[in-house]
Amino acid sequence: MNCSRCARKAVIYLPYMSQHLCKEHFIKVYEKRLKLELTKRGINKKTKVNVKEDSFLENAIVKHYLKKYYYKMSNEENSILLDASNIECSLKDYLKAFITGQAYENKNVLSRFYARENELYAELEGITYKRKKNCVNTEMEGYIMQMLEDIEKNQPGAKFKLLSSFEKIRAANYSSS
Numbered sequence: 303m304n305c306s307r308c309a310r311k312a313v314i315y316l317p318y319m320s321q322h323l324c325k326e327h328f329i330k331v332y333e334k335r336l337k338l339e340l341t342k343r344g345i346n347k348k349t350k351v352n353v354k355e356d357s358f359l360e361n362a363i364v365k366h367y368l369k370k371y372y373y374k375m376s377n378e379e380n381s382i383l384l385d386a387s388n389i390e391c392s393l394k395d396y397l398k399a400f401i402t403g404q405a406y407e408n409k410n411v412l413s414r415f416y417a418r419e420n421e422l423y424a425e426l427e428g429i430t431y432k433r434k435k436n437c438v439n440t441e442m443e444g445y446i447m448q449m450l451e452d453i454e455k456n457q458p459g460a461k462f463k464l465l466s467s468f469e470k471i472r473a474a475n476y477s478s479s
Protein backbone atom coordinates (compact mmCIF):
# COMPACT_ATOMS: atom_id res chain seq x y z
CA MET A 303 0.00 0.00 0.00
CA ASN A 304 1.32 3.43 -0.94
CA CYS A 305 1.14 6.63 1.07
CA SER A 306 -2.05 8.67 0.51
CA ARG A 307 0.06 11.81 0.15
CA CYS A 308 3.03 10.63 -1.97
CA ALA A 309 4.35 7.61 -3.88
CA ARG A 310 6.33 6.11 -1.00
CA LYS A 311 5.44 2.91 0.84
CA ALA A 312 2.96 3.37 3.70
CA VAL A 313 4.00 2.33 7.23
CA ILE A 314 0.67 2.97 9.00
CA TYR A 315 -3.05 3.42 8.37
CA LEU A 316 -4.82 6.09 10.41
CA PRO A 317 -8.52 5.20 10.38
CA TYR A 318 -9.72 8.55 11.76
CA MET A 319 -8.07 10.31 8.79
CA SER A 320 -8.80 7.50 6.31
CA GLN A 321 -5.17 7.77 5.20
CA HIS A 322 -2.20 5.48 4.71
CA LEU A 323 1.03 7.30 5.53
CA CYS A 324 4.70 6.74 4.71
CA LYS A 325 7.41 7.23 7.35
CA GLU A 326 8.01 10.87 6.39
CA HIS A 327 4.35 11.86 6.26
CA PHE A 328 3.51 9.97 9.44
CA ILE A 329 6.23 11.84 11.36
CA LYS A 330 5.07 15.14 9.85
CA VAL A 331 1.41 14.53 10.76
CA TYR A 332 2.27 13.20 14.23
CA GLU A 333 4.43 16.21 15.07
CA LYS A 334 1.92 18.71 13.69
CA ARG A 335 -0.78 17.20 15.91
CA LEU A 336 1.53 17.14 18.93
CA LYS A 337 2.36 20.81 18.38
CA LEU A 338 -1.38 21.56 18.32
CA GLU A 339 -1.84 19.76 21.65
CA LEU A 340 0.92 21.90 23.18
CA THR A 341 -0.53 25.11 21.71
CA LYS A 342 -3.96 24.21 23.11
CA ARG A 343 -2.32 24.07 26.54
CA GLY A 344 -0.82 27.53 26.05
CA ILE A 345 2.70 26.19 25.50
CA ASN A 346 5.02 27.89 23.04
CA LYS A 347 8.80 28.08 22.72
CA LYS A 348 9.00 30.78 25.41
CA THR A 349 7.13 28.68 28.00
CA LYS A 350 9.22 26.90 30.62
CA VAL A 351 8.27 23.23 30.38
CA ASN A 352 9.32 19.94 31.87
CA VAL A 353 8.16 16.35 31.45
CA LYS A 354 7.29 13.85 34.15
CA GLU A 355 9.31 10.63 34.55
CA ASP A 356 10.82 10.01 31.12
CA SER A 357 11.52 6.31 31.54
CA PHE A 358 8.02 5.88 30.09
CA LEU A 359 7.65 5.73 26.31
CA GLU A 360 4.97 8.41 26.21
CA ASN A 361 6.83 10.95 28.31
CA ALA A 362 10.08 10.21 26.45
CA ILE A 363 8.27 11.08 23.20
CA VAL A 364 7.13 14.46 24.53
CA LYS A 365 10.62 15.21 25.84
CA HIS A 366 12.17 14.18 22.51
CA TYR A 367 9.79 16.50 20.63
CA LEU A 368 10.43 19.46 22.96
CA LYS A 369 14.18 19.05 22.55
CA LYS A 370 13.99 18.49 18.78
CA TYR A 371 12.15 21.79 18.29
CA TYR A 372 14.09 23.78 20.90
CA TYR A 373 11.41 24.36 23.49
CA LYS A 374 12.56 25.85 26.79
CA MET A 375 13.17 22.86 29.07
CA SER A 376 13.44 23.83 32.71
CA ASN A 377 13.51 22.21 36.14
CA GLU A 378 12.35 25.38 37.87
CA GLU A 379 9.28 25.23 40.07
CA ASN A 380 7.24 27.57 37.86
CA SER A 381 7.68 25.46 34.73
CA ILE A 382 4.71 23.54 33.33
CA LEU A 383 5.04 19.83 34.06
CA LEU A 384 3.70 17.70 31.21
CA ASP A 385 2.46 14.13 31.41
CA ALA A 386 1.46 11.79 28.61
CA SER A 387 -0.02 8.37 27.89
CA ASN A 388 -2.29 7.51 24.95
CA ILE A 389 -5.89 7.71 23.70
CA GLU A 390 -6.75 4.36 25.26
CA CYS A 391 -5.80 5.53 28.77
CA SER A 392 -7.72 8.79 28.41
CA LEU A 393 -10.85 7.06 27.08
CA LYS A 394 -10.69 4.58 29.93
CA ASP A 395 -10.44 7.46 32.43
CA TYR A 396 -13.36 9.34 30.82
CA LEU A 397 -15.58 6.23 30.81
CA LYS A 398 -14.64 5.37 34.37
CA ALA A 399 -15.46 8.93 35.46
CA PHE A 400 -18.85 8.79 33.69
CA ILE A 401 -19.67 5.39 35.21
CA THR A 402 -18.66 6.34 38.75
CA GLY A 403 -19.90 9.93 38.52
CA GLN A 404 -16.51 11.37 39.35
CA ALA A 405 -14.77 14.33 37.77
CA TYR A 406 -11.93 13.77 35.36
CA GLU A 407 -9.50 16.32 34.03
CA ASN A 408 -7.63 15.17 30.97
CA LYS A 409 -3.98 16.17 31.42
CA ASN A 410 -2.63 13.70 28.89
CA VAL A 411 -0.73 15.54 26.13
CA LEU A 412 -0.98 12.44 23.91
CA SER A 413 -4.69 11.83 24.51
CA ARG A 414 -5.37 12.01 20.75
CA PHE A 415 -2.71 9.44 19.85
CA TYR A 416 -3.29 5.70 19.59
CA ALA A 417 -0.77 3.58 21.53
CA ARG A 418 0.38 2.05 18.23
CA GLU A 419 1.07 5.55 16.82
CA ASN A 420 3.22 6.38 19.84
CA GLU A 421 5.14 3.13 19.46
CA LEU A 422 5.76 3.72 15.75
CA TYR A 423 6.83 7.35 16.25
CA ALA A 424 9.32 6.26 18.95
CA GLU A 425 10.67 3.52 16.71
CA LEU A 426 11.10 5.82 13.67
CA GLU A 427 12.69 8.57 15.74
CA GLY A 428 14.97 6.16 17.65
CA ILE A 429 13.59 7.15 21.06
CA THR A 430 14.73 4.87 23.87
CA TYR A 431 12.50 4.07 26.85
CA LYS A 432 12.21 1.57 29.67
CA ARG A 433 8.49 0.85 29.74
CA LYS A 434 5.10 1.82 28.39
CA LYS A 435 2.31 3.32 30.47
CA ASN A 436 -0.06 0.67 31.74
CA CYS A 437 -3.27 2.32 32.84
CA VAL A 438 -5.19 -0.82 33.74
CA ASN A 439 -5.15 -1.31 37.51
CA THR A 440 -8.52 -2.85 38.32
CA GLU A 441 -10.87 -5.43 36.85
CA MET A 442 -13.30 -2.71 35.78
CA GLU A 443 -10.55 -0.81 33.99
CA GLY A 444 -9.61 -4.01 32.16
CA TYR A 445 -13.23 -4.50 31.15
CA ILE A 446 -13.49 -0.93 29.83
CA MET A 447 -10.25 -1.35 27.86
CA GLN A 448 -11.50 -4.58 26.28
CA MET A 449 -14.78 -2.90 25.36
CA LEU A 450 -12.87 -0.05 23.68
CA GLU A 451 -10.81 -2.53 21.66
CA ASP A 452 -13.97 -4.36 20.56
CA ILE A 453 -15.64 -1.12 19.46
CA GLU A 454 -12.54 0.00 17.55
CA LYS A 455 -12.24 -3.37 15.84
CA ASN A 456 -15.81 -3.11 14.64
CA GLN A 457 -15.65 0.56 13.77
CA PRO A 458 -12.07 1.67 13.00
CA GLY A 459 -11.51 5.24 14.16
CA ALA A 460 -14.16 4.97 16.89
CA LYS A 461 -11.65 5.73 19.67
CA PHE A 462 -10.86 9.07 18.06
CA LYS A 463 -14.54 9.98 17.66
CA LEU A 464 -15.29 8.93 21.24
CA LEU A 465 -12.52 11.13 22.61
CA SER A 466 -13.77 14.14 20.62
CA SER A 467 -17.30 13.55 21.96
CA PHE A 468 -16.08 13.26 25.56
CA GLU A 469 -14.12 16.51 25.21
CA LYS A 470 -17.25 18.26 23.92
CA ILE A 471 -19.31 16.96 26.85
CA ARG A 472 -16.66 18.16 29.27
CA ALA A 473 -16.44 21.61 27.63
CA ALA A 474 -20.24 21.93 27.77
CA ASN A 475 -20.24 21.01 31.46
CA TYR A 476 -17.58 23.60 32.22
CA SER A 477 -19.31 26.42 30.38
CA SER A 478 -22.68 25.76 32.05
CA SER A 479 -21.34 25.65 35.61
Ligand SMILES: [Zn+2]
Nearest residue numbers: 305308324327
Ligand atom coordinates in the same frame (compact mmCIF):
# COMPACT_ATOMS: atom_id res chain seq x y z
ZN1 LIG B 1 4.12 10.04 2.02
